[in-house]
Amino acid sequence: MLDDRKLTVLRAIVTDYVSSQEPVGSKALVERYRLGVSPATVRNDMAVLEDEGYITQPHTSAGRIPTDKGYRLFVDQIGEIKPLSxxxxxxxxxxxxxxxxxxxxxxxxxxxxxxxxxxxxxxxxxxISATVIRHVDLIRLGDDDLMVIVVSSNGHVEQHTLTLTVDDEQLAQLRTRLAAAVVDRTAQRAVEALASIDEEFPPQDRAAAQVAVATLLELLGTPPxxxxxxxxxxxxxxxxxxxxxxxxxxxxxxxxxxxxxxxxxxxxxxxxxxxxxxxxxxxxxxxxxxxxxxxxxxxxxxxxxxxxxxxxxxxxxxxxxxxxxxxxxxxxxxx
Incomplete structure (x- = not known):
């Protein structure tokens, strides 16, 4: 255990070294921090701190710099984090x-x-554990180019493009069924609901549904x-x-x-x-x-x-x- 004066010396060394980037000497500490003791006393305290592994001397005749152990003690001695201005x-x-x-x-x-x-x-x-899917949409970008968009209740937006040949009526059906399966559900529940949704489509529309569902599952399956x-x-x-x-x-x-x-x-x-x-x-x-x-x-x-x-x-x-x-x-x- 270090006494209060040695802790004060350590805090001064850390503060001075962080500010100046230069090894810290005993005379500088006494002058800058008004420690109320002589440089000789501070040198003795620094010797103890060095023996205990809290500071080190980078080279002969240099001042001292903190070690990882010294920084740790310094941080542990911070009683309260000051609020920002x-x-x-x-x-x-x-x-x-x-x-x-x-x-x-x-x-x-x-x-x-x-x-x-x-x-x-x-x-x-x-x-956020309470996050749910708020909106799902399929938007036509071109003849066979679509964009899948997923919006979560926390404001997160995911989107992905895919190539799919569907007419406007099929696109509307896809949009409606996918939204019914996932909106107002968590991602996990939405994935479960999509597991067998392609069976709800007529046989001629299932291939297109599987492509859209696979894209939607990919968007839902990447945890942020x-x-x-x-x-x-x-x-x-x-x-x-x-x-x-x-x-x-x-x-x-x-x-x-x-x-x-x-x-x-x-x-x-x-x-x-x-x-x-x-x-x-x-x-x-x-x-x-x-x-x-x-x-x-x-x-x-x-x-x-x-x-x-x-x-x-x-x-x-x-x-x-x-x-x-x-x-x-x-x-x-x-x-």
Whole structure:
């Protein structure tokens, strides 16, 4: 256990290093943070922190920088996440207020997180347990070209084109029967209802019905929760010196949906904001980074998660505040 003064010294080292990107010396800490003790006392405290693995000396005669363990203790000592300022909250509301459907909400959320934090933003598509199919349509685009459109109660829109030779009367029958089978049902119930619907059509229309049903099943059968959108990857260029030889594995990991879903999944069971630092990240390609994530949804239901990935040298209090604020606002917006 560290006493209060050593914790204060650690917090000062983390804060100073995040801000300056330079190793921190005892004299600088005393001058900048008014610690009320001599540089010699601070050096003794730094020696203890180094022996305990919370800070390290990158090279001889240099100051100290935090280790992953030091960042972890720093984050654990954050008693309360400060709320964003009124202008920051207003900026979030303004940016999100123009969203027209679920795809737009997710796209805006990714851009917003990347802009607020200057890190890589990752957002999982939400799945709301009460979501039902609100509208299904078949629209003729050309002689044999049709578009199938599915609209969910959460505003999510799926569409797909297909080639099908049907006259206007057959198209109307298809549209009516498909809508009767799926509208006001959850995706799972809709899939069950479509399982044998082709038998309801006259023999001469069953082949066309099977093609339309297969397309509709494809649209209904892809759970949105398996999709993660990534934004702000160019922000990694700001921290090129910190990743050096690891930037390749980081970029590869950010392209793997399964990896990102695994990262975000842990946040779904967390009470508030989840922080994983360096070696704590459960994927080797990202162990030179830190992740800050939070679930979003209603009080009754967690819909999905969102977060950021960046260097371990990040402003954790600000990142945690931004991620939590965006998660809460998106949850209220979708509700």
């Amino acid at each position: 009124t202008p920051e909250r207003r900026a979030i509301e303004t940016f999100m207020s123009g969203a027209v459907d679920m795809d737009d909400v997710v796209a805006r959320t990714v851009r917003l997180l990347a802009r607020l934090t200057h890190q890589v933003a990752i957002v999982q598509y939400p799945v 929760s398996t999709r993660v959108v990534v934004g702000g990857v160019p922000n990694l260029a700001r921290f090129a010196s910190e990743f050096e030889s690891t930037v390749g594995p980081v970029l590869e990991a950010l392209e793997e949906q399964v990896v990102l879903l695994k990262l975000l999944g842990e946040a779904a069971t967390s009470d508030d904001v989840l922080v994983r630092i360096g070696q704590e990240v459960p994927y080797q390609g990202l162990q030179s980074t830190s992740m800050v994530a939070s679930a979003y949804g209603s009080q009754q239901d967690v819909w999905a998660t969102l977060g950021i990935v960046g260097p371990t040298r990040m402003d954790y209090p600000s990142m945690m505040a931004s991620v939590r604020a965006v998660a809460r606002y998106v949850g209220r917006f979708l509700a």
